[in-house]
Amino acid sequence: MNLDFSQIVPYIPFMLEGIWVTLKFVSVCIIAGFILGTLLALCKITNNPFFKWFANAYTSIFRGTPLILQLMIIYFAVPQLTGYDISPFLSAVLAFGLNSAAYVSEIIRAGILAVDKGQTEAAQALGVPYKLMMRNIILPQALKNILPALMNEFITLTKESAIVSVIGYLDLMRRAQIVGADTFHNFEPLLFAGVIYWVMVYVLTSAGKVVERRMRLSD
Amino acid sequence: MIKVKNLIKNFDKNIVLKNIQTTFRQGEVVAIIGPSGSGKSTLLRCLNLLEQPTSGTILVNDEEITASESDKMEIRKNIGMVFQHFHLFPHMTVLENVTYAPQKVKKVKKAEAESIAKQLIEKVGLSDKMDAYPNRLSGGQKQRVAIARALAMDPAVMLFDEPTSALDPEMVKEVLDVMKDLAQTGMTMIVVTHEMNFAKEVADRILFLDEGKLIEEGEPALFFNNPGTERAKQFLDKIL
Numbered sequence: 001m002n003l004d005f006s007q008i009v010p011y012i013p014f015m016l017e018g019i020w021v022t023l024k025f026v027s028v029c030i031i032a033g034f035i036l037g038t039l040l041a042l043c044k045i046t047n048n049p050f051f052k053w054f055a056n057a058y059t060s061i062f063r064g065t066p067l068i069l070q071l072m073i074i075y076f077a078v079p080q081l082t083g084y085d086i087s088p089f090l091s092a093v094l095a096f097g098l099n100s101a102a103y104v105s106e107i108i109r110a111g112i113l114a115v116d117k118g119q120t121e122a123a124q125a126l127g128v129p130y131k132l133m134m135r136n137i138i139l140p141q142a143l144k145n146i147l148p149a150l151m152n153e154f155i156t157l158t159k160e161s162a163i164v165s166v167i168g169y170l171d172l173m174r175r176a177q178i179v180g181a182d183t184f185h186n187f188e189p190l191l192f193a194g195v196i197y198w199v200m201v202y203v204l205t206s207a208g209k210v211v212e213r214r215m216r217l218s219d
Numbered sequence: 220m221i222k223v224k225n226l227i228k229n230f231d232k233n234i235v236l237k238n239i240q241t242t243f244r245q246g247e248v249v250a251i252i253g254p255s256g257s258g259k260s261t262l263l264r265c266l267n268l269l270e271q272p273t274s275g276t277i278l279v280n281d282e283e284i285t286a287s288e289s290d291k292m293e294i295r296k297n298i299g300m301v302f303q304h305f306h307l308f309p310h311m312t313v314l315e316n317v318t319y320a321p322q323k324v325k326k327v328k329k330a331e332a333e334s335i336a337k338q339l340i341e342k343v344g345l346s347d348k349m350d351a352y353p354n355r356l357s358g359g360q361k362q363r364v365a366i367a368r369a370l371a372m373d374p375a376v377m378l379f380d381e382p383t384s385a386l387d388p389e390m391v392k393e394v395l396d397v398m399k400d401l402a403q404t405g406m407t408m409i410v411v412t413h414e415m416n417f418a419k420e421v422a423d424r425i426l427f428l429d430e431g432k433l434i435e436e437g438e439p440a441l442f443f444n445n446p447g448t449e450r451a452k453q454f455l456d457k458i459l
């Protein structure tokens with residue numbers, strides 16, 4: 001075994017750029033998935049049968065099929081069906097955002113249901129309208145409880161984001177593969193990419209712990 | 220001010236309130252007593268529509284209250300409720316708990332809401348806990364904050380559902396004292412309670428519920444010394 005990292009040195013800027021590409025796309029997905037997931041969770045707990053049905057069907061489909069299949073359907077099938085030439089970035093954001101929303105909605109739903117029913121009653125007894133009650137009273141408590149589970153979902157999303165390399169999106173993973181092919185050295189660029197993924201997840205985990213600690217202030 | 224007519228409440232096939240008729244007058248303190256499961260909480264919760272009556276009417280100041288969402292909100296602004304288990308908002312400080320609803324529901328300005336809240340918190344004897352989170356408070360302190368929170372909406376009526384049942388014995392008095400003070404200010408109060416001494420001392424009228432029926436209603440002196448029904452006699456023998 002002889003590792004030769006000098007071979008990839010010229011490619012380092014190219015690979016580092018992949019960090020931003022990955023970060024940009026992952027953060028958009030996290031935000032989109034979180035907002036959509038919250039809305040879906042609210043649909044799941046209403047009494048409206050249509051919203052309920054829609055949110056459950058949505059979750060079932062996105063959790064019941066492989067992410068890579070969803071990604072490929074969006075990237076390859078959308079142009080075929082509509083003639084719209086969808087960019088790799090948009091496809092990736094759609095696939096990951098929509099997919100993440102399904103998981104996030106389940107986490108948030110469980111979090112809302114775990115909030116003491118007395119909180120709803122206390123808010124109702126004070127005449128607080130539903131929307132405000134959700135926003136100011138129920139969701140903050142639910143989020144606090146589910147923060148670890150949400151962090152887990154975001155970490156999974158960060159790592160799984162490497163899948164977008166299959167549609168040619170120039171993320172960190174894809175760049176590592178390109179460098180591998182150019183230099184005929186695969187191990188070094190992959191190892192380099194691996195370290196970067198690990199650092200990203202480490203930062204995310206630490207950030208999660210800080211937020212968690214701040215939220216525990218009222219415990 | 221609150222008239223209850225032919226109130227019936229079912230949970231599925233279980234009839235919990237059977238044709239309740241009564242009137243709560245302005246400034247009156249009414250104690251609702253009765254065995255466990257007799258429907259005391261359900262009656263109280265129908266008054267602010269936390270439970271939807273199956274049939275019958277409830278009139279507040281001669282206006283019938285209905286199940287429409289806007290009506291519910293209006294009614295609840297005017298009726299404060301205190302729960303057995305307090306239900307303070309755990310992620311808000313004492314001051315925030317008390318200012319939240321006036322600000323968000325009644326659109327009172329922050330400064331004004333805070334000055335009202337501070338007076339109320341002082342009145343329940345917790346000025347030094349203004350910025351504490353509920354988990355730092357004892358049960359009795361929590362319940363006093365819950366009373367202040369309900370009063371901050373300036374309600375015309377206060378409902379209490381066993382406000383001292385979840386408290387350690389040594390904390391019962393501090394909560395009852397706050398309630399006595401409140402009664403003295405002329406607040407209309409409807410109190411579900413197992414504290415017979417409080418009912419005797421403070422209430423103007425006793426409602427005795429058994430198996431969903433309002434079987435006796437009267438002045439405390441009369442009720443406690445000479446109950447008119449066998450069921451009330453048995454109940455009082457058991458708990459006194």
Ligand SMILES: Nc1ncnc2c1ncn2[C@@H]1O[C@H](COP(=O)(O)OP(=O)(O)OP(=O)(O)O)[C@@H](O)[C@H]1O
Pocket residue numbers: 230233235253254255256257258259260261262
């Ligand atoms: N949400 C509900 N769903 C179904 N049944 C209910 C519900 N709430 C109350 N009940 C039933 O209604 C009956 C009366 O309950 P309620 O809580 O009003 O009694 P209570 O007099 O307050 O009793 P306690 O002194 O134990 O608090 C009980 O048999 C109870 O099981």
Ligand SMILES: [Mg+2]
Pocket residue numbers: 259260261380381
């Ligand atoms: Mg009860």
